[in-house]
Amino acid sequence: MVSVEGIVVDPHKVDAVLKWESPTSVTEIRSFLGLTGYYQRFIQRCSQIASPLTRLTRKDQPYVWTNKCELAFQELKRKLMFAPVLVIPNPRLPYVVYTDASLKGLGCISMQDE
Template sequence: MTYLINSKELRVFRKYLDRFIVVFIVDILVYSRSLEDHNQHLRLVLQILRENKLYAKFSKCDFWLDHIEFLSHVISKDGISVDPKKVEAVVQWNRPTNVTEVRSYLGLTGYYRRFVDGFFKIAGPLTCPTQKGVKFVWSYQCEHSFQELKRQLVTASILTLLSGISGFTIYCNASKEGLGYVPMQDGKVVVHASRKLKAHEKNYPTHDLELAAVVFALKV
């Protein structure tokens, strides 16, 4: 269930946040593993709203959905996927002609970085024209990066939702360019994460880089 409430203090839900409730500004998302659990969760949420004199606009409410668009993602029992409308916007994006347009493109694609394996490496060439004091030049590398990000989002797989029941495996990777890791559960990808090396990390020997990748994964 999702619904829109008046913009009042929502600390009343703190006890249940990330257990079966997500709150974003004035939107509340209630999620459950089963229909029985969902009925109980809905009853509890509505009771809390009533007790605290918080009101939902019925026309903005949706109940018992098997999938939903939330914060530009599509969430279902199968997992989390990118919003098709946002992907279409990326596909239709014209080649940037200035720094502002490049940053806008990186902002949108970067929002979905968790769906792209090695995002920082693919997007790297696009950050060069945005650096201060650098003349804007659209190179072959920029064009390749621009098109590859489109391709990656069009073919992005569904990310699985973590279950507290099963364990998970973390695959880490380290190179002289950056660090990355992919946690998997039951053979399905949970998220893709990567970043560039920090200045001091560039001097690390191989075994220290590999350890840094493990630390990066565990911190996130």
């Protein structure tokens, strides 16, 4: 949401993410990863963070919720609760520009390490 104070996350959505309990099945993991996938362009290293959860969705993979899974889940929840910061990148620091072009438009995101 954009307001006078700047870019903020919708409080109702933050509350829903905050109350999201650790998944207890592959279906619940897929649901959570679906949400993070929608916002992955705003989460730096999203797929790397989610890899312990993604592994549990593989066929013939036993469902064992490990400490790595819990840490990944909590990290993704934390990243979903804050709006991305829109700033001009520092030209003295390295950054990556991700682009997506089609015949109907162009989009890009600049990601700079903190």
